[in-house]
Amino acid sequence: MRTCGACGATGHADTAVFCFACANPLAGDPTCGSCGSEVPPEARFCPNCASPLAAGAAPVLPAPVATPRGSARKITSVLFGDLVGFTTLSESRDAEEVRELLTEYFDECRAVISRYGGELEKFIGDAVMAVWGLPATREDDAERAVRAGLELVERVTALGDRIGMQGLALRVGITTAEVAVTLGATGQGMVAGDPVNTAARIQSTASPGEVWVDETTRAFSSSSIAYDDAGSHAMKGKAEPVPLWRVRAVVAGARGDRRDDGLEAELVGRDGELRLVKEFFHRVQETLRPGLLVVDGEAGVGKTRLGWEFEKYVDGFEANVLWHRGRCLSYGEGVAYYALAEAVRGRLAILAGADDQAGADSRQLLTRGLAACVPET
Numbered sequence: 001m002r003t004c005g006a007c008g009a010t011g012h013a014d015t016a017v018f019c020f021a022c023a024n025p026l027a028g029d030p031t032c033g034s035c036g037s038e039v040p041p042e043a044r045f046c047p048n049c050a051s052p053l054a055a056g057a058a059p060v061l062p063a064p065v066a067t068p069r070g071s072a073r074k075i076t077s078v079l080f081g082d083l084v085g086f087t088t089l090s091e092s093r094d095a096e097e098v099r100e101l102l103t104e105y106f107d108e109c110r111a112v113i114s115r116y117g118g119e120l121e122k123f124i125g126d127a128v129m130a131v132w133g134l135p136a137t138r139e140d141d142a143e144r145a146v147r148a149g150l151e152l153v154e155r156v157t158a159l160g161d162r163i164g165m166q167g168l169a170l171r172v173g174i175t176t177a178e179v180a181v182t183l184g185a186t187g188q189g190m191v192a193g194d195p196v197n198t199a200a201r202i203q204s205t206a207s208p209g210e211v212w213v214d215e216t217t218r219a220f221s222s223s224s225i226a227y228d229d230a231g232s233h234a235m236k237g238k239a240e241p242v243p244l245w246r247v248r249a250v251v252a253g254a255r256g257d258r259r260d261d262g263l264e265a266e267l268v269g270r271d272g273e274l275r276l277v278k279e280f281f282h283r284v285q286e287t288l289r290p291g292l293l294v295v296d297g298e299a300g301v302g303k304t305r306l307g308w309e310f311e312k313y314v315d316g317f318e319a320n321v322l323w324h325r326g327r328c329l330s331y332g333e334g335v336a337y338y339a340l341a342e343a344v345r346g347r348l349a350i351l352a353g354a355d356d357q358a359g360a361d362s363r364q365l366l367t368r369g370l371a372a373c374v375p376e377t
Helices: 086-090 095-115 141-163 194-205 215-221 271-287 303-314 338-352 362-373
Strands: 070-084 119-124 127-132 169-183 211-214 225-233 242-250
Touching: 070 095, 070 141, 070 194, 095 119, 095 127, 095 141, 127 141, 127 194, 141 169, 141 211, 141 215, 141 225, 141 242, 141 271, 169 194, 169 215, 194 211, 194 242, 211 215, 215 225, 215 242, 271 303, 338 362
Parallel strands: 169 211
Antiparallel strands: 070 127, 070 169, 119 127, 211 242, 225 242
């Protein structure tokens, strides 16, 4: 039998949730006011710290934690993705095999969405919905959503190749607009409004293996993402055709950093190598163990371009990635650690705020750089 800590009523069943006398929630065992340890209702002293419990008064009961609820309007980017051809491809496969495939697909989606700072809203069959802009709105939410969509498409294609389901593809639709947000909600039910339905409509219009966005998303992310006009499309529930844009490629770092406004050719014939570099990076990131990756090849085969594509890739993550540059020399004396020394010098110059690395004194750079990153004791 349980006792209510608020009014002292006794005789409650062990499974009771609320007091039948005052309707207050019945908490678990009461706790000691000194150390917080649970104590039996009849105890006069705490069994852990020996503090006396107030005579004739019930020990301190833990207060129920209330989840804040409410609603607000926020600008968010909503991503909706759906597998293409999954039903047909899974018809001839065992149910256990299909379940393993979906489990791996869900795990990939969770990892990618989290990597770019998004919130997974829900899975609907083999479709995924995610939101950027919760709980806090950031200026590059649309760009993060587009980058995540591109990686999701790539990951699903690689997953199909790996398990022998050639033709497995994902198509993605993204919208950026004002939605109704349920404060305090997690998972399903976080956002609601027309942008959610529009994202699903855009996804169903997109071609397999592509990411399509609305005009607002394109405007917010065009500094880093290149687009092709996909034309205007009639959509259910829309009075006018909706102009859509197909994502072509990431052409700069985060927020347009180091963008070259010249024509950038599409990366061709290096998808496997780029995927290998990405997977190697994430393995190091997850295991926290150092790694060394050597890219070797004749001049002109695309080593520099591969590095540039990888740099653009890591620049969009939620986590900060420090990119150090150093160059090896094939001539001169004492150049064994030249690349490492140049990388350290560049990082120190950034920490010290020195614009002219070539003209900066090494000792001054070291002193100012260490002062910026090592706290005084």
